[in-house]
Amino acid sequence: MDISEKLRILSDSAKYDVSCSSSGSSRANTPGGVGNAATAGICHSFTADGRCISLLKILLTNYCIFDCAYCVNRLSNDVERAAFTPDEVADLTINFYRRNYIEGLFLSSAIISNPNHTMELLIQTAKKLRNTYNFNGYIHMKAIPGADEALIKEAGELVDRMSINIELPSNDSLKLLAPQKTKVNILTPMSFIKSNIIASREEQSLFKGAPSFVPGGQSTQLIIGATPDSDFKIIKLSENLYNHMNLKRVYYSAYIPVSTNPKLVNIKNSPLLREHRLYQADWLLRFYDFKADELLNSTNSSLNLNFDPKTDWALRNMDKFPLEINSARYKDLLRIPGIGVTCVKRIYRARKVHSLNFEDLKKLGVMLKRAQYFITCKGKYSGDVPFKENLIYSRLSPRFDLNLIESNKNTFEQLSIFPSPFLEKPKIIIPNLIPPPPPKPVSLLDF
Amino acid sequence: MEAVTQMDKYISYLYDGSFYGLLTVIYESYYSHSVPTDISIDTKVVNPQQSFLNDCKLITTDYEKAERVYNAIQTKIGQESLEQVYHALLSDVKGKELVIYNYVKLGFKIGKTIDSHLYTEEVSSLRKIVNKVNKEVHLMTGFIRFTYINNFYYSIYEPDHNISELIAPFFADRFADQYFIIHDIKRNVAVIYDTKEWVITSFYKSDLENLKGYNKNLVSGNDICYEKLWKEYFVNVAIKERKNDRQQTLLMPKRYRKNMLETKE
Numbered sequence: 001m002d003i004s005e006k007l008r009i010l011s012d013s014a015k016y017d018v019s020c021s022s023s024g025s026s027r028a029n030t031p032g033g034v035g036n037a038a039t040a041g042i043c044h045s046f047t048a049d050g051r052c053i054s055l056l057k058i059l060l061t062n063y064c065i066f067d068c069a070y071c072v073n074r075l076s077n078d079v080e081r082a083a084f085t086p087d088e089v090a091d092l093t094i095n096f097y098r099r100n101y102i103e104g105l106f107l108s109s110a111i112i113s114n115p116n117h118t119m120e121l122l123i124q125t126a127k128k129l130r131n132t133y134n135f136n137g138y139i140h141m142k143a144i145p146g147a148d149e150a151l152i153k154e155a156g157e158l159v160d161r162m163s164i165n166i167e168l169p170s171n172d173s174l175k176l177l178a179p180q181k182t183k184v185n186i187l188t189p190m191s192f193i194k195s196n197i198i199a200s201r202e203e204q205s206l207f208k209g210a211p212s213f214v215p216g217g218q219s220t221q222l223i224i225g226a227t228p229d230s231d232f233k234i235i236k237l238s239e240n241l242y243n244h245m246n247l248k249r250v251y252y253s254a255y256i257p258v259s260t261n262p263k264l265v266n267i268k269n270s271p272l273l274r275e276h277r278l279y280q281a282d283w284l285l286r287f288y289d290f291k292a293d294e295l296l297n298s299t300n301s302s303l304n305l306n307f308d309p310k311t312d313w314a315l316r317n318m319d320k321f322p323l324e325i326n327s328a329r330y331k332d333l334l335r336i337p338g339i340g341v342t343c344v345k346r347i348y349r350a351r352k353v354h355s356l357n358f359e360d361l362k363k364l365g366v367m368l369k370r371a372q373y374f375i376t377c378k379g380k381y382s383g384d385v386p387f388k389e390n391l392i393y394s395r396l397s398p399r400f401d402l403n404l405i406e407s408n409k410n411t412f413e414q415l416s417i418f419p420s421p422f423l424e425k426p427k428i429i430i431p432n433l434i435p436p437p438p439p440k441p442v443s444l445l446d447f
Numbered sequence: 448m449e450a451v452t453q454m455d456k457y458i459s460y461l462y463d464g465s466f467y468g469l470l471t472v473i474y475e476s477y478y479s480h481s482v483p484t485d486i487s488i489d490t491k492v493v494n495p496q497q498s499f500l501n502d503c504k505l506i507t508t509d510y511e512k513a514e515r516v517y518n519a520i521q522t523k524i525g526q527e528s529l530e531q532v533y534h535a536l537l538s539d540v541k542g543k544e545l546v547i548y549n550y551v552k553l554g555f556k557i558g559k560t561i562d563s564h565l566y567t568e569e570v571s572s573l574r575k576i577v578n579k580v581n582k583e584v585h586l587m588t589g590f591i592r593f594t595y596i597n598n599f600y601y602s603i604y605e606p607d608h609n610i611s612e613l614i615a616p617f618f619a620d621r622f623a624d625q626y627f628i629i630h631d632i633k634r635n636v637a638v639i640y641d642t643k644e645w646v647i648t649s650f651y652k653s654d655l656e657n658l659k660g661y662n663k664n665l666v667s668g669n670d671i672c673y674e675k676l677w678k679e680y681f682v683n684v685a686i687k688e689r690k691n692d693r694q695q696t697l698l699m700p701k702r703y704r705k706n707m708l709e710t711k712e
Contacts (some may be wrong), residue, residue: 003676004675004676004679007676007679007680007683008679008683011680011683011684012683012684014684015683015684015685015686016686029620029621029623031623032624033623033624034621034622034623034624034625035621035622036620036621038588040585042585042588042589043589043698044589044590045589045590045681045699045707045709045710046694046695046698046699047681047684047685047695048682048685048690048691048692048695049685049686049687049689049690049691049694049695050689050691050692050693050694050695050697050698051685051686051689052698053681053684054589056680057684092673092676095673096673096676096677098593098595098600098622098625099592099593099594099595099600099673099674099677099708100589100591100592100593100602100618100622101592101677101708103589254689256686256688256689270688270689272689346565349562349563349565350563350564350565350566352563353560353563353564354563354564354566356566360566361566363565363566363567363568363571364565364566364571365571365574365575
């Protein structure tokens with residue numbers, strides 16, 4: 001099998017892993033070496049689905065001994081199989097890198113023979129790049145659950161980022177869909193990596209030249225929509241991972257039906273909008289000082305698709321608004337819908353030398369489409385409707401009720417005999433003051 | 448600088464387009480108490496009608512005068528502002544000189560906290576231009592594509608702004624051990640790096656032909672292989688179920704694509 005064929009098969013298998021970032025590590029080039037890692041990360045291209053290509057993302061092999069129901073590479077799936085040698089991957093990476101196609105390598109693998117053997121092959125590849133080619137670019141490597149700690153330690157010293165994918169947000173889902181994986185099996189190496197990162201940071205602050213260990217931090221991925229796990233459960237899990245595992249990133253991947261296993265939720269459309277809202281909620285946790293419990297709770301457990309989570313939160317907490325731009329605390333400015341971290345910093349800086357009015361905010365580049373309803377400038381409210389909860393609610397609502405549209409999309413293709421008011425009579429749904437109740441799960445028993 | 452008085456004259460300035468040329472303009476207008484209505488490069492007058500109506504003055508670059516303005520900006524306004532002014536001048540935005548002039552003028556009045564005054568027209572206009580330039584620099588660190596020819600790596604690109612000298616240090620650091628040329632075919636200049644230092648020089652397509660020498664093969668056989676692999680990879684990693692052309696265009700503007708291996712026709 002030639003390289004081109006292998007690349008086709010093994011990039012096809014790797015593409016559902018959404019992590020692409022090359023940020024967080026600032027590895028310098030060495031004399032006689034090639035490459036460096038930019039802290040901010042660099043996108044080299046964008047594919048037809050609008051996602052960035054930063055790293056050469058491939059599997060070393062897709063021969064797998066596991067049989068996880070949601071995975072395209074599961075043992076029982078009839079797909080083409082291939083395997084790269086570590087040398088082939090290293091050669092491809094360095095040649096792509098020198099032509100500036102990529103920022104580095106994202107190397108993952110199916111479990112071939114056993115976890116330790118797989119991990120050893122991954123390490124060989126990284127060693128070839130770092131030691132033979134003097135490569136100082138970015139390497140993101142998967143830690144294989146179940147591999148020995150010594151191997152994970154060895155890998156961590158070679159790479160910039162490591163990740164272990166949780167994939168399914170609860171133990172029950174894991175039991176059902178990935179019987180060979182367990183929570184312990186995933187969380188043990190994750191906390192091992194965490195403690196090693198902390199230890200190496202300490203060492204590096206004490207001795208110059210102490211070896212780095214996963215300087216770009218670790219990340220994980222959760223699959224959205226393959227199981228009935230709620231958004232609340234998911235962001236609660238993310239919050240715990242950020243707080244207790246020191247994770248750099250949690251990625252969310254809307255499930256794309258790659259198999260028709262009866263254990264899986266039967267969906268025809270992947271929940272892309274839900275994925276988008278989860279990312280927004282994730283940003284709120286990491287950069288806006290929000291708590292998962294503020295965004296959702298066990299009774300209201302799905303993100304509202306009609307509004308971004310910050311707007312949704314603000315509409316439920318109108319008593320906290322409007323905020324005075326010139327005197328609100330920094331952390332409160334961050335809570336204004338439509339204003340991001342960059343703009344908050346600009347406002348914070350400018351208001352020290354000048355009392356800001358509405359026009360000044362435009363000069364600062366602040367987007368006021370949503371923010372106008374939640375702020376006052378020098379005591380003056382300038383929203384285009386009066387500061388009344390119901391008026392603002394309807395101004396911010398999308399023309400169509402996205403919650404309804406999304407839920408109909410899937411129920412429809414499952415049960416075509418079930419009538420939908422939306423498809424029969426396509427009309428503009430005027431949102432009520434109270435958001436519509438979440439649609440009941442459709443099952444044959446209700447019928 | 449002092450406030451505008453009735454004595455002030457309104458003048459249209461012409462300069463040579465260089466950074467020191469513009470600094471000389473700032474010097475001249477300050478000491479002649481005149482307000483520039485337009486500052487343009489002497490070969491392409493931006494607003495001929497206005498130049499016709501007003502006095503028009505051609506400024507010859509004077510390094511001594513320029514240096515005094517340079518030092519004044521550095522000490523009175525700050526190093527960061529000096530860099531911003533420089534980056535703004537590298538942009539391709541019409542009327543950038545006047546924006547720079549107004550910014551510097553306000554800077555002399557306000558001093559080191561100038562960049563906190565983001566709500567003013569002067570600072571906000573300059574920030575917009577500088578952001579455009581810096582954004583393009585960042586994009587180009589990703590979008591440049593090298594082809595391997597006769598032991599050196601060659602790339603063509605057509606940036607909106609004249610950013611060659613801003614991207615050069617990045618590539619010289621990253622590809623420290625490889626000879627490369629990054630050719631701006633819009634401006635006929637190139638960054639040339641010889642594994643020790645980089646220079647910016649005027650460069651034409653014919654220069655490339657000379658460099659290639661008698662070897663008529665543009666690309667070595669090996670390179671075609673990696674180029675083919677990259678193109679296939681690019682198509683293959685897109686997830687069909689998530690197709691999103693709008694997002695792709697937003698993040699990778701079409702005008703850059705013609706020089707990128709995976710997207711050019």
